[in-house]
Amino acid sequence: MRFLDGQEPHHDLTYDDVFLVPRRSSVASRFDVDLATADGSGATLPVIAANMTAVAGRRMAETLARRGALTVLPQDVAPEAVTEIVAWIKSRHPVWDTPLVLHTGDAAADVLNLLPKRAHGAVVVVDDAGRPVGTVDEPACLGVDRFTRLSEILDPAPLVLPLDVPPREVFEALGGRGVALGVDADGKLAGLLTARDALRAGIYTPSLDPAGRLRTAAAVGINGDVAVKAKSLLDAGVDVLVIDTAHGHQDKMLDALRAVRSVMNDRDAAAPVPVVAGNVVTAEGVRDLAAAGADIVKVGVGPGAMCTTRMMTGVGRPQFSAVAECAAAGRDHGVRVWADGGVRHPRDVALALAAGASAVMIGSWLAGTYESPGDLLHDESGQPYKESFGMASKRAVSVRTRGDGEFDRARKALFEEGISSSRQLLDPARPGVEDLLDSICAGVRSACTYAGARTLDEFHDRAVLGIQTAAGFTEGAPRP
Secondary structure: OEEHHHOOOOOOOOHHHEEEOOOOOOOOOHHHOEOOOOOOOOOOOOEEEOOOOOOOOHHHHHHHHHOOOEEEEOOOOOHHHHHHHHHHHHOOOOOOEOOEEEEOOOEHHHHHHHHHHOOOOOEEEEOOOOOEEEEEOHHHHOOOOOOOEHHHHOEOOOEEEEOOOOHHHHHHHHOOOOEEEEEOOOOOEEEEEEHHHHHHHOOOOOOEOOOOOEOOEEEEOOOOOHHHHHHHHHHHOOOEEEEEOOOOOOHHHHHHHHHHHHHHHOOOOOOOOOEEEEEEOOHHHHHHHHHHOOOEEEEOOOOOOOOOHHHHHOOOOOHHHHHHHHHHHHHHHOOEEEEEOOOOOHHHHHHHHHOOOOEEEEOHHHHOOOOOOOOOEEOOOOOEEEEEOOOOOHHHHHHHOOOOOHHHHHHHHOOOOOOOOEEEEOEOOEOOHHHHHHHHHHHHHHHHHHHOOOEHHHHHHHOEEEEOOHHHHHHHOOOO
16 A cells, blocks of 8 residues: 555544545456455454444344354343354355245234344244245235234245255346245255355355354453453354453553453364454554454444444544554554444445555444444434444443442443443335345455456455545535
């Protein structure tokens, strides 16, 4: 990465402050660009769902891994719950989606309660043996009593195909119909595909572990017995371990890293588990975390949408400059960096990768999708939304400290930061996380073609950036 005409910035920059300069390119198509990361995480897309309670759950993890991205399960999840969630994720099919399932004796109201859990808008009705007998969508439930049995309103002729049918053939067989149902050798329901999902299956490469199962990551904090917590996550089968705290350049983080490395040295694991640590914003922070055992360093203090750290403390750093400096330091010390926070548009993801990040962590942007853990709510005008909140907010801290005594909880509550409740509206054009992923990847792929790069490492090497004013940023934004 270099700046246009040798311009070196004299102050730190945000993503809004910079732009990419097009270069002569021999890359003829977006599909010629390989977006796989080179950081050992196994992700085939440079997108990581942040370990926020309002973002990262089993459904998010399953969906993103199927498209090549990763999800970091939050540190607040109980160890036994993590074990169950990881097992569930790894039992999912790498191509066919997990369907919503009901029986003929269930009611239309049950369908309406389940539909917000998926972007594809269909519930599959099965018999007692688990074989599909029909599908029900929202229009079928309108104009009927909410207690109407599904046997009366289901579509009795769904497209049913074996699981081994290639996605292209599924797309062609659908012919514009709603969904295809995948069944196993016994005819039992095992998956679901829409026409768009069949297209995506031919474009994206799932993030799979050596056994061919979907990958996921999980976070652990730096307090308590970190070694015991880390061992629990590793025993659960997580593929990437994230040691997470807001201020990652501190002695407790370095001690936690050494403890985790000690646990890993005692394990006889066939596949190594990368260790991610953060957050930092300086070359010195990267150096110290690398020396303590981090494989990947998370970069970002204060740029997140739910974060009030900079306004409360004055601490932080503009994210583009933080990523650029830390990525350069990472190359010197043999580690990669994840850019954590501050992205609002696909251009921001592209700029973080151009600055040298191997992947970009996204939080609140993903909260406003069907796949995030929260319930789908509606505002006064009927617009659907999900609630999001910061991980240092009162809402998150109260969960994290639920095992403490009343006095200790009250004392910690005096020093909460972050927003406890924010409405993340579902974008009507991109209500599902896969829709959002399509938009992000289209932007990043196109940015790579403008730079003449076929891989993310080439993109960083070839990236030429300029510095712009606020008016320059506004000029590039769409206007009515």
